[in-house]
Amino acid sequence: MAGSANERLAFGKMGYGCKHYRRRCKIRAPCCNEIFDCRHCHNEAASMLKNPYDRHEIVRQDVKQVVCSVCDTEQPVVQVCTNCGINMGEYFCEICKFYDDNTEKGQFHCYDCGICRVGGRENFFHCKKCGSCYAIALRDNHLCVENSMRHHCPICYEYLFDSLKDTTVMKCGHTMHFECYHEMIKRDKYCCPICSKSVIDMSRTWRRIDEEIQATVMPEDYRYKKVWILCNDCNNTTEVYFHIIGQKCSHCESYNTRTIAPPVLPQ
Template sequence: MEGSVNERLDFGKMGYGCRHYRRRCGIRAPCCNEIYGCRHCHNEEANLLKNPLDRHELVRQDVKQVVCAVCDTEQSVAQVCTNCGVKMGEYFCNICKFFDDDTEKQQFHCDDCGICRVGGRENFFHCKKCGSCYSVGLRDNHLCVENSMRHHCPICYEYLFDSLKETIVMKCGHTMHQECYQEMIKRDKYCCPICSKSVVDMSRTWKRIDEEIEATMMPEDYRYRKVWILCNDCNDTTEVYFHILGQKCGHCNSYNTRAIAPPVLPQ
């Protein structure tokens, strides 16, 4: 390939890749010895195999061979093709064996996570208790939950830690996909699917229920019955008067409660 060194390095930039990444190489999957555009291409195909026992995911750090998309030369993992001299990825991580030409994503490798992230290193910090990188806006401003990102989204069940989708940290400290969270709120579901705590400010709703209860007289048989409740928001247990519209926590005034014993008449 003729031209200056920089011209050779940049040849074909953003012109090759798969639907996941713009890059000038494919990878040979060490688990099945096939060529794929990236690990996501491999995982999508492998997880469609008829036999569940054959389904598997590629371990990114195990990749040893790549194939240049410009000259089709297979070689050991490196940023620059040993044959034609192009950069196979403007961004390159030798730990993750990761290539990407679209540097506007501001990729960076987090040693604590052990994988590459996007969004710019200066915009994130690693929370050691939660076990993941979070936006700097959450530094000292979120409830830590042990390894909160190392589980599956409670809505779509995709593994969150290395998901390509944006995630959100809820008030309770649990995490889920941003789009799953928005869909949940759209369907008027305001409790964390994991711990049942309220994830938005519900004070106006509680006030409305107060007014509805005040205006709704219970039948004589139930008017003085009491029930033991557990508050999902503050974890307090109290005995309160039973009402068909809900039971109010005497500690935090939340109606996000559940009965832990059937209603009984006073002695």
């Protein structure tokens, strides 16, 4: 290929790739030996297979061969094509076998996570208890939940740890997709789908319920009826007067409660 070394390295930047990444190579999937633009393209195709037993995902570290998109040469995983000299990705991670021309994403490899992240290394820290990278603003400012990112989003059920979507940490420490969280709030759902704790400040709502209860007199048959409740916010159980609008926790004054059977007292 004619041209200087720099011209060859810059050839076609952002001009190749797929909807997931701009890059100048494809990968050979080690699991099925087929060629795909990236592992996400492979996983999407595999998820559509009719036979559920044939569905599978690529383990990124297992990729051994790539195909240059410019000269169509298949070769072991390297950054620069051994045949035409093209830089197959401005960002390259030999561990993840990952290429990307769009370096504005701020890609970096987190050795604790074991995968590449985006957003700039200087903007993130790795929380060892939660088992994932979080924004610097959350350092010493979030409730740790062990391996909180190594589960599926409770709304869309996509695996969070290596999801391409932004995630958020709720007050309770559980995580979900940022867009799923806001969709949940838009639908007036204010409890964590995992632990049922309130995810926003509900004090104004609790005061409004106080006013509604004061204005709503229960029928005589129910006026002195008591029930045992469990508070989802503070985990305390208590016996309170039943009301059709809601039962208030006497410990933290939350109405995020549910009726339970009375506790069994020791003999």
